[in-house]
Amino acid sequence: MNIPAIRAERLLLTLGRGPGAVEILRGIDLVVPVGQTVALLGPSGSGKSSLMAVLSGLERASGGMLQVAGQDFATHDGGGLDEDALARARRGRIGIVLQAFHLLPTMTAQENVAVALELAGRADPFEVAAAELAAVGLEHRLTHYPAQLSGGEQQRVAIARALSTRPDLIFADEPTGNLDSATGQAVIDQLFARREAAGATLFLITHDPVLAQRCERILELADGQILADTLR
Amino acid sequence: MNQTWSRWGMAAALARRDFSWRFRGLRLLVICLFLGSGALAAINTLEGAIRQQLAGQGQEILGGDIEFSRYARPAQADELAAMAALGQVSSGMRLQAIAVAGDRTAPVQLKSVDARWPLYGQFRARQLIAGVADSNGAGGAVTAGEVTAGAPAPMTAWAGQGALDRLGVQPGDSVKIGNATVLVAGVIAQEPDRLSEGFALGPPVIVSDQTLAATGLVQFGSMAVAKYRIALPDGANLQVIGDTFQEQFASQGWSVRTRDRAAPGADRLLESLGQFLSLVGLAALIIAGIGIAGAVASWLDSRRGTMATLKVLGADSTDVLRIHALQIAAATVVGVSAGLLAGMLVVPLLARLLADLLPVSGVLVFDIGALARAGVFALLVAFVFSAPALIASRTVTAMALLRARVSPMRHLWRRALLPVGLGLAGIVVLTLLTAHDPLLAAGFLGSTAIVLALLALIGVAVRMLASSAYGHTIPLAMRMSMGALGRPGAPTVALVTALGFGLSAFAAIAVIQTGIDAYVAGTVPERAPDYFVLDLPRENAAAFAQVVESRAPGTQIRTAPALRGAVLAYGPEDDMVRVADLDEIPEGAWALRGERGLTYSATLPPGNRITQGRWWPQDYTGEALVSIDDELAVALELEIGDMITIGLLGVERTARIASFRTIEWDDFGFNHALIFSPGSIENAPHNLAASLILRGEVDRAGLLGALVRQFPGSAVIEIGPVLGQARALLGNVGAAVLAAASVTVLAGLAVLLGAIAAARARETYDTIVLRVLGASRGQILSALAVRYLILAALLSAIALALGAGVGWYVMTGMFDLPFRPDWLVVAAVLTAGALTVVMAAVVASLPVLRARPAQALRDL
Numbered sequence A: 001m002n003i004p005a006i007r008a009e010r011l012l013l014t015l016g017r018g019p020g021a022v023e024i025l026r027g028i029d030l031v032v033p034v035g036q037t038v039a040l041l042g043p044s045g046s047g048k049s050s051l052m053a054v055l056s057g058l059e060r061a062s063g064g065m066l067q068v069a070g071q072d073f074a075t076h077d078g079g080g081l082d083e084d085a086l087a088r089a090r091r092g093r094i095g096i097v098l099q100a101f102h103l104l105p106t107m108t109a110q111e112n113v114a115v116a117l118e119l120a121g122r123a124d125p126f127e128v129a130a131a132e133l134a135a136v137g138l139e140h141r142l143t144h145y146p147a148q149l150s151g152g153e154q155q156r157v158a159i160a161r162a163l164s165t166r167p168d169l170i171f172a173d174e175p176t177g178n179l180d181s182a183t184g185q186a187v188i189d190q191l192f193a194r195r196e197a198a199g200a201t202l203f204l205i206t207h208d209p210v211l212a213q214r215c216e217r218i219l220e221l222a223d224g225q226i227l228a229d230t231l232r
Numbered sequence B: 001m002n003q004t005w006s007r008w009g010m011a012a013a014l015a016r017r018d019f020s021w022r023f024r025g026l027r028l029l030v031i032c033l034f035l036g037s038g039a040l041a042a043i044n045t046l047e048g049a050i051r052q053q054l055a056g057q058g059q060e061i062l063g064g065d066i067e068f069s070r071y072a073r074p075a076q077a078d079e080l081a082a083m084a085a086l087g088q089v090s091s092g093m094r095l096q097a098i099a100v101a102g103d104r105t106a107p108v109q110l111k112s113v114d115a116r117w118p119l120y121g122q123f124r125a126r127q128l129i130a131g132v133a134d135s136n137g138a139g140g141a142v143t144a145g146e147v148t149a150g151a152p153a154p155m156t157a158w159a160g161q162g163a164l165d166r167l168g169v170q171p172g173d174s175v176k177i178g179n180a181t182v183l184v185a186g187v188i189a190q191e192p193d194r195l196s197e198g199f200a201l202g203p204p205v206i207v208s209d210q211t212l213a214a215t216g217l218v219q220f221g222s223m224a225v226a227k228y229r230i231a232l233p234d235g236a237n238l239q240v241i242g243d244t245f246q247e248q249f250a251s252q253g254w255s256v257r258t259r260d261r262a263a264p265g266a267d268r269l270l271e272s273l274g275q276f277l278s279l280v281g282l283a284a285l286i287i288a289g290i291g292i293a294g295a296v297a298s299w300l301d302s303r304r305g306t307m308a309t310l311k312v313l314g315a316d317s318t319d320v321l322r323i324h325a326l327q328i329a330a331a332t333v334v335g336v337s338a339g340l341l342a343g344m345l346v347v348p349l350l351a352r353l354l355a356d357l358l359p360v361s362g363v364l365v366f367d368i369g370a371l372a373r374a375g376v377f378a379l380l381v382a383f384v385f386s387a388p389a390l391i392a393s394r395t396v397t398a399m400a401l402l403r404a405r406v407s408p409m410r411h412l413w414r415r416a417l418l419p420v421g422l423g424l425a426g427i428v429v430l431t432l433l434t435a436h437d438p439l440l441a442a443g444f445l446g447s448t449a450i451v452l453a454l455l456a457l458i459g460v461a462v463r464m465l466a467s468s469a470y471g472h473t474i475p476l477a478m479r480m481s482m483g484a485l486g487r488p489g490a491p492t493v494a495l496v497t498a499l500g501f502g503l504s505a506f507a508a509i510a511v512i513q514t515g516i517d518a519y520v521a522g523t524v525p526e527r528a529p530d531y532f533v534l535d536l537p538r539e540n541a542a543a544f545a546q547v548v549e550s551r552a553p554g555t556q557i558r559t560a561p562a563l564r565g566a567v568l569a570y571g572p573e574d575d576m577v578r579v580a581d582l583d584e585i586p587e588g589a590w591a592l593r594g595e596r597g598l599t600y601s602a603t604l605p606p607g608n609r610i611t612q613g614r615w616w617p618q619d620y621t622g623e624a625l626v627s628i629d630d631e632l633a634v635a636l637e638l639e640i641g642d643m644i645t646i647g648l649l650g651v652e653r654t655a656r657i658a659s660f661r662t663i664e665w666d667d668f669g670f671n672h673a674l675i676f677s678p679g680s681i682e683n684a685p686h687n688l689a690a691s692l693i694l695r696g697e698v699d700r701a702g703l704l705g706a707l708v709r710q711f712p713g714s715a716v717i718e719i720g721p722v723l724g725q726a727r728a729l730l731g732n733v734g735a736a737v738l739a740a741a742s743v744t745v746l747a748g749l750a751v752l753l754g755a756i757a758a759a760r761a762r763e764t765y766d767t768i769v770l771r772v773l774g775a776s777r778g779q780i781l782s783a784l785a786v787r788y789l790i791l792a793a794l795l796s797a798i799a800l801a802l803g804a805g806v807g808w809y810v811m812t813g814m815f816d817l818p819f820r821p822d823w824l825v826v827a828a829v830l831t832a833g834a835l836t837v838v839m840a841a842v843v844a845s846l847p848v849l850r851a852r853p854a855q856a857l858r859d860l
Helices: A048-055 A082-088 A107-118 A125-135 A152-162 A179-200 B002-018 B029-058 B058-062 B079-084 B162-168 B209-215 B238-247 B263-301 B304-312 B317-353 B370-395 B413-435 B440-466 B474-485 B493-526 B538-551 B630-636 B701-709 B718-759 B760-772 B777-814 B825-850 B853-859
Strands: A005-017 A022-032 A037-040 A063-068 A071-074 A095-098 A167-172 A202-205 A218-220 A226-232 B066-071 B088-101 B104-113 B122-124 B157-158 B174-178 B180-190 B206-209 B224-229 B255-258 B529-535 B557-572 B597-601 B608-613 B625-629 B643-648 B651-663 B675-676 B687-693 B715-718
Touching: A005 B651, A022 A048, A022 A226, A037 A048, A037 B557, A048 A063, A048 A167, A048 B493, A071 A082, A071 B687, A082 A095, A082 B317, A095 A152, A107 A125, A107 A152, A107 B002, A107 B630, A125 A152, A152 A167, A152 A179, A167 A179, A179 A202, A202 B079, B029 B263, B029 B317, B029 B370, B029 B718, B058 B104, B058 B255, B066 B238, B079 B088, B079 B224, B079 B238, B088 B162, B088 B209, B088 B701, B088 B715, B104 B162, B104 B209, B104 B701, B104 B715, B122 B162, B157 B162, B157 B174, B180 B206, B180 B209, B180 B608, B263 B304, B263 B370, B263 B440, B263 B493, B263 B718, B304 B317, B317 B370, B370 B413, B440 B474, B440 B493, B474 B777, B493 B718, B493 B777, B493 B825, B529 B538, B529 B557, B529 B701, B538 B557, B538 B701, B557 B651, B597 B687, B597 B715, B608 B630, B625 B630, B687 B825, B701 B715, B718 B825, B760 B777, B760 B825, B777 B825
Parallel strands: A037 A202, A037 A218, A095 A167, A167 A202, B104 B206, B157 B180, B597 B675, B625 B651
Antiparallel strands: A005 A022, A005 A063, A063 A071, A218 A226, B066 B224, B066 B255, B088 B104, B088 B174, B088 B224, B122 B180, B157 B206, B174 B180, B529 B687, B529 B715, B557 B597, B557 B643, B557 B687, B608 B651, B625 B675, B643 B651
16 A cells, blocks of 8 residues: 555644634645645635645644654644654655745855755765755855855755755745746746656645646645645 | 764764854853953962962971971070971071161061071072171171171161161161161062061061170060071971970970961961952852853844754754754853963963062963863853753744744743753852862852842843833833833843842942951041050050150050960860860860960950959959950850960969950950959069050150150050051952952943843844934934933942942951941942943944944845
8 A cells, every 4th residue: 555645634733822822724634645746825824834834744733633654743642743753754854945945044055955964864965965956056056155145046055955865755835935937937947857856745835826737736725724626 | 872972973063064153143152251261260370379389489488397486485405406406497586676767767577587597598688788887887888789698797687678768778877776776788689488477567677696686675575486497308297397396395385387388377368368259250250151141042042043944954952952052162162261361361460469468470370270170160150051041942943934933932941950950069069169168158159149039030020110111101212211121032130130240249349348448547546556565664664654645645555464375275174175185276266376465454454345254353362363255265165164274485374264255356455365363474574565545746756766765675666557558458459359350340241232232133123113213313322321321220229239238248247347338439339330331331232323224124
């Protein structure tokens, strides 16, 4: 039996307590097979980023069951992995690309990519990092610091970093949100190309329906619930 | 285990790569550790250097390997023979005397030496007279030259420059000492055993034994000390030799001093000063600790993004903690190393301040032990104060990247308890292990903890008050100030604690110093006599009174028999304790050490009050009785009716205890721990001591001249210059203490500046918004000034109260002195401190004012 990349049942996320509590995710049921590309669409405040955060292990679910690559992130009885165990589960297996790049300002492009490999305990992190950067066309920017790179270059470094460990799952949250359209297009092309090469599952959050069309499956989220699930 | 090491290795690699070697965000940590460890290193090194010098130069300072001394009586033939059997002996006398030249007089310490002096070290005198003067002091031409050993020729003297200045004479001139006229043959340039001679009431004048005999000043029973220094063969056991000699000549009043305790006065001073300065250094380090806590917290706060990014990439909270702990450790090592280096470099400057008091040269000293102690203290303080914030950083989640942060990092007190507790225990243990007086050190640590807790509580109260101080009637500047002090995350508590502690230390020092100064300068002359007269023969008492009355009518004269003897035994009549059998002198029983001043009196002397028992009738002639200082009685657990045996000029005398007294030590009259009934010790050879309190305008020079002429064998000492000398010495000690205390205030200021720097982003935002709304720079500046004025005024008031409390305890509890600080000076010191705080705060905030709204808004 093939184990899906993501399996979620009645997934809940509630922030805050008491009368001020806000229900962000309200019972998400989802199965994503290995290697599928999924686009998550929805208006602002619909819970897209929160869903990605829970699925990628950045946030613990408040309820429901979640299995990622066969590992129990959350179980129906309230069990699951704590913050540190989730970090270890992410290590080397999940790559994340965020809208605001989030490179470490004190490190060069090569060092930024190498960090993920070092944390995953991989050998030759710098050689691998250099190869990954070359794969996104940044072989001439290895020793540049983030402040010396353009927005598009920074996001390509982030993509190289996310894919450097050959993850099973890639999460990308509005990866072109801070870029102009031409740069954004180039970055997306590289993201898809690198994913293709790695054979990884891609979970892409976007506002852009055209971009969503590049994925095999489109989920539409509203008010913390999946409204539509279209397989193309 | 391997996994752990490899994670540490990975953390070290990331920490190194991520670390800013310009210490961005950690500069306050580096500065605080630099100041704290520097102060402690300087103090430890200085103390170590002095100790080493005392130990290394013990022979030179003492003038021998062992010294036997006693009052009034030179050694007898058998005693001399016993000394000579031990090694080469150099002997001499020491006494207070008055030197006269024309109508000028000067109190001097007359020191007779023999041809073998000094047994160790080098003596040097300048401007020697060639040839030997005759007994009239004539003859000899001044030539340049030096002598390095031996006694001066008969009827010549080598004098300290101070004596020459006071008398207005040059080498080649003559001065009169006692009955002898002595030619000043040279000026003392270096006297190797000066420090072991103790506090003298005047500069030294060195003469030969023959010259001393010619002065006629040394009589049986006079207040002269006979000293015998012996050079022992290598490997001699000092303790055994001293004990054997004392046993052989028990009750003969011999005091023993060995080269390892060559200058007990300096030892005691060093002990108390060293201890006090060490505690001040520790206080500086603790304030630095508050700065470290703030610095680490705000640095880690600024690193949330990096932490969250690392977590997104798979780092767990332990990885993140390791990376940041290693970076803090690197900054700590740099700050502490720089501090230790600076502390070592500043020692020669401090040494110069204390050069008159302690044997310390102005050279650089590398004392690895002293530096290690300071370093370990600094590392422990850095660990204790940075651990809570570091542990709190575990609460930063990966989600911090996606969600705006709304509150400061959550403290994990329970997790921090063990490391912080262990670190604190380390500090306490190290303090107690390295303290000379662990009880005092423990008291200091306890009080520090209480004061810090109190200040933290006050800080919390200030923040709460400020946050609730709303109202439309409050001016804008004030409202903004209150907002800045009361808003969530405001560093008010840390500021109040650190600055409050620093200013309190400053206030306490000011209170103590002005208190001591007032005591010495103001209080003493009210009650102290103008002159002390030593060695006044009993038969001259009436003539003396007559001379004084004729020259200074109305002068109050007090005389008391002056004898010296040692307590040999005490306790119940049938079960007396022999002092010689004691392994250790009981605490507080200082009167058992060596010979003490003794007297007898028919009436209770002024300034004394009977606390138990009864004073004897004025015409009492029965069994020998004695009245004892009640503190000594408590220390020796004496009861009324017990006996005391003393050794007086080689004869044992026993008396029954009739009463206990309290003695007002601040009375500069005659205070004796033991006062005997008339008839009990009266028949021992002795002279009188007298004190004079002048009334109205008196020709002092005339009175002094007349007394010296009429009673050449007596030493007349003017108290004023002596007090001046003491004040100058205290001033130097005060300067050293103040220098150490300044570090506490500097550390407090560093905390302030760090807090301002940490809040700069928020301040800039506020300022920009206000500027957009039309506020002028002047208005914003005044709001800043008002905030820090409020804080400084409040802290000054707190510091005044705390400093006064500490000062009161030190003055009345530790020094047993009245509490009379100069409040004006204390207020001035505090005002200066508060203004420095305001100035520093405003200057540090100027970059915020310079922010241009348009540019800043783009950056926000």
